[in-house]
Amino acid sequence: xxxxxxxxxxxxxxxxxxxxxxxxxxxxxxxxxxxxxxxxxxxxxxxxxxxxxxxxxxxxxxxxxxxxxxxxxxxxxxxxxxxxxxxxxxxxxxxxxxxxxxxxxxxxxxxxxxxxxxxxxxxxxxxxxxxxxxxxxxxxxxxxxxxxxxxxxxxxxxxxxxxxxxxxxxxxxxxxxxxxxxxxxxxxxxxxxxxxxxxxxxxxxxxxxxxxxxxxxxxxxxxxxxxxxxxxxxxxxxxxxxxxxxxxxxxxxxxxxxxxxxxxxxxxxxxxxxxxxxxxxxxxxxxxxxxxxxxxxxxxxxxxxxxxxxxxxxxxxxxxxxxxxxxxxxx
Amino acid sequence: xxxxxxxxxxxxxxxxxxxxxxxxxxxxxxxxxxxxxxxxxxxxxxxxxxxxxxxxxxxxxxxxxxxxxxxxxxxxxxxxxxxxxxxxxxxxxxxxxxxxxxxxxxxxxxxxxxxxxxxxxxxxxxxxxxxxxxxxxxxxxxxxxxxxxxxxxxxxxxxxxxxxxxxxxxxxxxxxxxxxxxxxxxxxxxxxxxxxxxxxxxxxxxxxxxxxxxxxxxxxxxxxxxxxxxxxxxxxxxxxxxxxxxxxxxxxxxxxxxxxxxxxxxxxxxxxxxxxxxxxxxxxxxxxxxxxxxxxxxxxxxxxxxxxxxxxxxxxxxxxxxxxxxxxxxxxxxxxxxxxxxxxxxxxxxxxxxxxxxxxxxxxxx
Numbered sequence: 001x002x003x004x005x006x007x008x009x010x011x012x013x014x015x016x017x018x019x020x021x022x023x024x025x026x027x028x029x030x031x032x033x034x035x036x037x038x039x040x041x042x043x044x045x046x047x048x049x050x051x052x053x054x055x056x057x058x059x060x061x062x063x064x065x066x067x068x069x070x071x072x073x074x075x076x077x078x079x080x081x082x083x084x085x086x087x088x089x090x091x092x093x094x095x096x097x098x099x100x101x102x103x104x105x106x107x108x109x110x111x112x113x114x115x116x117x118x119x120x121x122x123x124x125x126x127x128x129x130x131x132x133x134x135x136x137x138x139x140x141x142x143x144x145x146x147x148x149x150x151x152x153x154x155x156x157x158x159x160x161x162x163x164x165x166x167x168x169x170x171x172x173x174x175x176x177x178x179x180x181x182x183x184x185x186x187x188x189x190x191x192x193x194x195x196x197x198x199x200x201x202x203x204x205x206x207x208x209x210x211x212x213x214x215x216x217x218x219x220x221x222x223x224x225x226x227x228x229x230x231x232x233x234x235x236x237x238x239x240x241x242x243x244x245x246x247x248x249x250x251x252x253x254x255x256x257x258x259x260x261x262x263x264x265x266x267x268x269x270x271x272x273x274x275x276x277x278x279x280x281x282x283x284x285x286x287x288x289x290x291x292x293x294x295x296x297x298x299x300x301x302x303x304x305x306x307x308x309x310x311x312x313x314x315x316x317x318x319x320x321x322x323x324x325x326x327x328x329x330x331x
Numbered sequence: 332x333x334x335x336x337x338x339x340x341x342x343x344x345x346x347x348x349x350x351x352x353x354x355x356x357x358x359x360x361x362x363x364x365x366x367x368x369x370x371x372x373x374x375x376x377x378x379x380x381x382x383x384x385x386x387x388x389x390x391x392x393x394x395x396x397x398x399x400x401x402x403x404x405x406x407x408x409x410x411x412x413x414x415x416x417x418x419x420x421x422x423x424x425x426x427x428x429x430x431x432x433x434x435x436x437x438x439x440x441x442x443x444x445x446x447x448x449x450x451x452x453x454x455x456x457x458x459x460x461x462x463x464x465x466x467x468x469x470x471x472x473x474x475x476x477x478x479x480x481x482x483x484x485x486x487x488x489x490x491x492x493x494x495x496x497x498x499x500x501x502x503x504x505x506x507x508x509x510x511x512x513x514x515x516x517x518x519x520x521x522x523x524x525x526x527x528x529x530x531x532x533x534x535x536x537x538x539x540x541x542x543x544x545x546x547x548x549x550x551x552x553x554x555x556x557x558x559x560x561x562x563x564x565x566x567x568x569x570x571x572x573x574x575x576x577x578x579x580x581x582x583x584x585x586x587x588x589x590x591x592x593x594x595x596x597x598x599x600x601x602x603x604x605x606x607x608x609x610x611x612x613x614x615x616x617x618x619x620x621x622x623x624x625x626x627x628x629x630x631x632x633x634x635x636x637x638x639x640x641x642x643x644x645x646x647x648x649x650x651x652x653x654x655x656x657x658x659x660x661x662x663x664x665x666x667x668x669x670x671x672x673x674x675x676x677x678x679x680x681x682x683x684x685x686x687x688x689x690x691x692x693x694x695x696x697x
Contacts, residue, residue: 033658059652063658064647064648064651064662065610065613066611066613067390067532067599067604070530071648072652074383074530075652078383089501090501093606098530101530154500156500184487184491185487185491185609186609
């Protein structure tokens with residue numbers, strides 16, 4: 001009898017889940033807001049692309065405060081949203097708490113690893129993309145000095161810098177790489193004036209190619225580089241169009257692809273560790289009409305050669321975050 | 332002597348302010364192309380319609396009670412403490428240091444230690460501007476607001492450096508040990524087949540806040556010190572003549588105020604986040620000013636006003652979750668309520684006073 005009841009209840013449980021199969025995905029943007037011209041906007045674009053292509057709809061929220069992280073996660077999960085995608089490493093600790101309470105809901109977190117059976121952790125091999133950017137920078141440099149400007153000094157940004165320095169040194173062992181961070185707080189993501197100052201300081205040290213991985217601060221870096229007549233490298237989204245002919249390339253981090261993939265898979269979201277690298281077009285360098293005049297054939301063949309070697313495993317780019325050290329650059 | 336009857340001062344003015352704010356908010360929502368009735372229903376439903384919603388409303392209200400009481404205590408001595416933000420930040424530091432570095436075996440002990448730690452740090456942060464005011468005549472408004480910035484910078488420095496666990500990207504401390512976990516309403520009131528307050532951050536600190544309301548009431552209206560504080564606030568020269576030391580009153584009132592603001596950290600740092608993050612206070616220190624103004628600096632009024640602002644915060648979050656009302660507009664709605672209940676007090680008071688005067692004259696002649 002008891003076995004029977006159990007079976008029955010299991011069957012009803014199944015029927016219920018089948019009935020609730022319809023679910024809208026949800027996406028949570030970080031405090032920067034969805035129109036930050038960078039990370040969050042890229043995530044938003046990915047979700048919009050999915051919605052346009054499939055005709056689906058998604059729920060979204062832009063957070064106002066840290067306390068809302070867990071709240072937004074729980075409320076969406078309770079309302080049956082599935083999967084729930086969140087953009088930003090800052091969701092890590094909230095998701096760790098929440099994921100276990102909603103085992104039937106799938107979560108996707110970008111830029112952070114959360115070890116839970118129903119979580120897809122999407123991380124990018126920024127060091128690989130930055131490596132290619134470094135090769136291009138060293139090839140384009142006439143002074144033999146290239147530079148890097150980071151946003152907030154966190155391991156993730158050092159990972160960018162470290163990949164960049166490795167690429168530059170691989171292309172030209174004698175190259176000098178200067179690296180500066182804008183600050184140590186989240187304010188460093190949106191300080192274009194300081195970005196501009198740092199760029200000028202680096203130019204005075206001889207740099208003629210500057211790579212900015214600094215969110216909104218990068219806008220100031222690219223502007224100053226263009227004003228001062230040196231080349232710059234954009235980040236995350238394709239920023240080549242900002243100063244045509246003066247932005248050497250942009251290190252693409254396809255957050256939009258990550259979001260698009262997660263939404264496309266829907267409730268059957270494949271969980272676990274998801275690395276977006278060169279091999280699956282998660283990162284790369286941008287080539288378009290805006291920079292074709294400044295990118296030489298030799299530079300391209302070297303870059304693509306390195307890309308192939310990274311994909312095939314012949315070159316391993318050291319990941320700063322694996323051991324918090326960098327062979328090519330001192331911080 | 333007073334033109335307005337007491338009930339009009341306490342109930343009618345805030346109520347009219349609220350209604351005006353609600354009407355304006357509704358107009359703004361309609362202007363942005365949304366359904367205002369639906370939005371208000373959503374706010375009420377989301378903040379008060381479930382135990383989960385209540386859990387968030389009470390969580391925010393707990394924060395505002397502490398900061399509101401802090402402003403009120405100082406205000407009874409006519410000290411305008413607008414440094415609640417910084418004092419609460421430092422309180423958070425006190426809580427974090429206690430929770431991380433003291434071996435606290437049980438949450439009851441941890442709670443007591445955290446109250447002491449938070450209160451002490453908040454009090455110290457308020458004592459410096461108080462001393463400067465009492466001894467050097469530096470205006471308390473200026474110094475307390477400047478101390479907010481110093482507190483933010485200090486926290487920045489510590490969270491990016493010494494207190495951040497190696498390799499972490501967030502500027503935040505490590506998670507507090509399990510032993511200092513404060514029971515949430517979910518832990519306290521849920522039963523196995525009736526889950527209440529699921530996932531909501533409201534915790535035992537709410538009762539501490541209510542106790543603090545009683546304590547402040549007792550202090551201000553039932554003790555000699557409270558009498559001295561009020562006497563000093565009403566007239567400094569009369570208080571001096573009666574032998575009350577201004578230095579002592581300024582210092583004590585501000586220290587109590589700072590300690591209350593600091594204690595907010597028990598709720599948000601220890602009760603909710605269970606680690607110290609960079610912007611843990613999130614403006615609650617400033618909301619406290621509006622709460623105290625609206626609550627007429629009386630603990631009961633502050634309790635009610637804090638509930639209202641808790642409702643606004645939680646309702647605002649619900650709006651963000653379920654509508655496409657942009658978060659900036661949600662902030663505008665919250666700001667309108669603060670503006671009308673806090674800042675535009677006189678705009679409502681003056682016509683009301685005229686009205687009551689006219690009514691009274693009519694009554695006298697008839």
